[in-house]
Amino acid sequence: MTTIQHISTGRRLKDRMVQGLVYLAFALAVVPLVSVLWLVISNGLARFDMTFLTHSMRGIGARDVGGGAYHAIIGTLEQVLLSSLISVPIGLLTAIYLVEYGNGGRLSRAISFFVDVMTGIPSVVAGLFVLAFWILFLGMPYSGFAGAMALSILMMPTVVRSAEEMLRLVPDDLREASYALGVAKWRTILKVVLPTAFTGIVTGVMLAVARVAGETAPLLLTVFFTDSINNDPFSGPQMGLPLYVFDQAARPNDTAIDRAWTGALTLILIVMLLNLVARLIAWWRSPARGR
Amino acid sequence: MSKQIQVSGLDAYYGSHKAIEDVSMTIEPRSITAFIGPSGCGKSTFLRTLNRMHEVIPGARVEGKVLLDGDDLYGGNVEPVSVRRMIGMVFQRPNPFPTMSIYDNVAAGLRLNGRISKSRLDDTVEESLKGANLWNEVKDRLSKPGAGLSGGQQQRLCIARAIAVKPQVLLMDEPCSALDPISTLAIEDLMAKLKDDYTIVIVTHNMQQAARVSDRTAFFNLAEQGKPGKVIEMDETSRMFTNPSHKATEDYITGRFG
Ligand SMILES: Nc1ncnc2c1ncn2[C@@H]1O[C@H](COP(=O)(O)OP(=O)(O)OP(=O)(O)O)[C@@H](O)[C@H]1O
Ligand SMILES: [Mg+2]
Numbered sequence: 001m002t003t004i005q006h007i008s009t010g011r012r013l014k015d016r017m018v019q020g021l022v023y024l025a026f027a028l029a030v031v032p033l034v035s036v037l038w039l040v041i042s043n044g045l046a047r048f049d050m051t052f053l054t055h056s057m058r059g060i061g062a063r064d065v066g067g068g069a070y071h072a073i074i075g076t077l078e079q080v081l082l083s084s085l086i087s088v089p090i091g092l093l094t095a096i097y098l099v100e101y102g103n104g105g106r107l108s109r110a111i112s113f114f115v116d117v118m119t120g121i122p123s124v125v126a127g128l129f130v131l132a133f134w135i136l137f138l139g140m141p142y143s144g145f146a147g148a149m150a151l152s153i154l155m156m157p158t159v160v161r162s163a164e165e166m167l168r169l170v171p172d173d174l175r176e177a178s179y180a181l182g183v184a185k186w187r188t189i190l191k192v193v194l195p196t197a198f199t200g201i202v203t204g205v206m207l208a209v210a211r212v213a214g215e216t217a218p219l220l221l222t223v224f225f226t227d228s229i230n231n232d233p234f235s236g237p238q239m240g241l242p243l244y245v246f247d248q249a250a251r252p253n254d255t256a257i258d259r260a261w262t263g264a265l266t267l268i269l270i271v272m273l274l275n276l277v278a279r280l281i282a283w284w285r286s287p288a289r290g291r
Numbered sequence: 292m293s294k295q296i297q298v299s300g301l302d303a304y305y306g307s308h309k310a311i312e313d314v315s316m317t318i319e320p321r322s323i324t325a326f327i328g329p330s331g332c333g334k335s336t337f338l339r340t341l342n343r344m345h346e347v348i349p350g351a352r353v354e355g356k357v358l359l360d361g362d363d364l365y366g367g368n369v370e371p372v373s374v375r376r377m378i379g380m381v382f383q384r385p386n387p388f389p390t391m392s393i394y395d396n397v398a399a400g401l402r403l404n405g406r407i408s409k410s411r412l413d414d415t416v417e418e419s420l421k422g423a424n425l426w427n428e429v430k431d432r433l434s435k436p437g438a439g440l441s442g443g444q445q446q447r448l449c450i451a452r453a454i455a456v457k458p459q460v461l462l463m464d465e466p467c468s469a470l471d472p473i474s475t476l477a478i479e480d481l482m483a484k485l486k487d488d489y490t491i492v493i494v495t496h497n498m499q500q501a502a503r504v505s506d507r508t509a510f511f512n513l514a515e516q517g518k519p520g521k522v523i524e525m526d527e528t529s530r531m532f533t534n535p536s537h538k539a540t541e542d543y544i545t546g547r548f549g
Contacts, residue, residue, distance in 0.1 A: 103349050173386040177449070179347055181400035181456055182376025191403050195390040285390075 037268075044265030047258045053266075057227035062251040069263050071229040072244035075144055076270065078233040079223065079240055080213050082148035083155055088205055091159030098160075099167040100189055118157040126153040127218030135222065142224035144233030147240065150218035155208045162204025166197040199282040206278040210271045216242040241267040293320040293490045294360040294377075294459040296341060301355030302519070303336050303345055310336045312519035314355075316509060318460075323482055323491045325501040325528065328511030329543065333520030334494045335383075337511070338462050341492065342378035343371040359459070376404065379458035383465040385445035387437035387452070394433040396448055400456035415455055423451035424481050443474025450481065460490040467500065479504050498544055502532050510540045 055068035094111060102108025130150040134140050170193050178188040194201075219225075224237035225247060241263055248260035296318040303311045311333035318324045326334045339345040340353050343364060357364040364374050387396045397416045401407050407415075416433075420426040425447040429440070437448055446466060453461060463482075467475040482491055482504050495501050501508055509525035524537050535541045 171386075173382065173384060174388060176344065176347065177382065177386045177388070177452075178399070178403070179372075180342065180344060180375055180380035180382075181403065181452065182372055182374075183400070183403040184372050187403050191399075192388055192390075196388070198390075 043261035047262040056229045062253045062256045072239040072241045075238040076241040079147045083151035087152035087155040094160045095163035124217040126150045127221035131221040142237045144238040147219045147223035151212040158208035166200035170196045295320045297358040299356045306350040309519040320490045322506040325505035325508045326494045332511040332513045343374045378460040379453035381463040389438045392434045393437045396437040419451040419455040423447045443470045463493040
């Protein structure tokens with residue numbers, strides 16, 4: 001015996017209350033984000049000029065005006081690029097193995113477990129590992145490449161997890177459609193599964209890049225730092241934007257503090273720019289454009 | 292180019308669950324064979340054993356023999372990929388590749404299987420789309436995504452994709468179940484046309500459709516839930532629908548159970 005009932009006042013009230021709570025939670029989450037952005041932009045704009053983008057800190061003391069982060073920008077770009085070159089292929093292949101070949105067997109469960117463990121590695125530990133193994137044990141010099149290795153340890157689990165998720169979203173219907181055309185499994189993966197998951201994988205890689213681009217501790221231990229331009233990531237100390245911010249912010253003079261703010265702003269802009277590029281690639285490859 | 296299929300003593304398993312048992316039948320070339328039977332009796336499973344798609348599912352396996360013009364598809368050194376190239380399949384739900392245009396969808400089988408010249412590809416795509424009665428509707432938008440077509444058009448696109456690789460046999464698992472009557476008729480007409488060149492096997496829940504399009508019909512059933520499905524009888528469609536030799540067939544066809 002059910003009849004159509006009106007929404008009771010109690011439910012209406014509860015609905016309103018929960019709605020209010022959700023808005024409040026959202027506002028609370030946005031406050032730090034907006035205030036950080038606001039601080040960085042307002043403080044960073046002062047020194048955001050051509051000198052900053054094209055000059056290094058060579059021969060410039062903390063108290064001097066001028067100086068820039070060119071060496072740090074180059075370093076960050078090279079280190080992030082190198083670490084992507086290391087971790088994206090390995091991460092993607094791992095994800096492909098887990099989704100397409102692993103079948104939940106022993107090996108794939110073990111891999112899954114270690115990926116989870118890797119996700120939990122603190123970034124200092126990744127840096128310490130490269131320091132201990134690559135620099136102290138093998139006797140290699142501090143270099144951008146050593147930093148890239150440390151960063152790729154941090155990147156890899158993120159890439160694996162996000163790519164895995166995206167590959168699992170590809171419906172089995174599509175794989176079967178391809179098999180039914182007499183296409184071999186590896187070609188199916190290459191030509192049907194990966195293109196279908198492409199946009200999502202790119203987004204995942206960008207998240208991983210954004211995560212490591214701001215890492216300071218592992219760089220401190222592996223690329224050391226320098227005030228001069230070093231274009232070669234394979235030899236000698238390099239700089240990175242997070243290191244630059246760390247270094248400048250630790251000095252007591254306003255000129256240095258200003259440079260630190262601008263460095264932070266530049267870092268944010270670089271990550272945003274990379275994101276934009278990734279979105280453009282994804283858009284360009286998406287079928288909805290109707291090429 | 293169409294070929295005969297002979298099945299003898301075929302069992303199919305999902306892990307330890309036996310889905311079909313001891314199926315034997317002959318499927319004639321240049322004809323349409325329909326599989327009917329209640330849900331869960333193993334029609335799709337059996338269909339998928341015919342082009343070695345069954346084993347794609349983890350844990351699934353097959354025992355028995357399937358001969359394509361005398362060659363055992365489950366012979367020791369047979370490459371499943373080459374079997375599927377000869378025996379095409381159309382699925383219940385239309386599944387065009389979402390990243391590809393209409394043209395690329397039809398061309399997919401040929402492109403993914405090796406090099407082919409642009410002009411020959413153009414010809415094959417046009418020919419296949421015409422064969423699937425879709426050409427007139429899409430000829431002006433071949434470069435648009437295949438997923439942007441209506442359900443019926445997508446299904447015909449999938450048929451075009453399947454016939455573009457020129458298989459010997461075409462397996463269709465309830466190809467019209469998601470379609471309106473007009474698209475269904477279009478696909479039935481298409482089947483009647485395709486049977487000049489292909490061996491066609493179709494699974495359907497629609498008795499009228501089986502009666503309309505097929506030359507021979509096989510009735511699948513299972514003794515009870517959890518038991519493997521079996522072929523109860525197989526005969527000329529006209530005989531099956533007027534004078535079946537088993538009580539169960541008659542009951543199913545006249546709608547008294549299932
Ligand atoms: N992927 C699978 N894994 C395990 N068991 C399966 C799988 N697919 C089907 N089965 C089982 O195999 C049996 C036959 O299924 P099948 O899909 O072949 O039936 P069907 O005759 O095609 O039914 P319908 O008419 O509903 O499509 C059923 O008992 C089903 O539960
Ligand atoms: Mg079925």
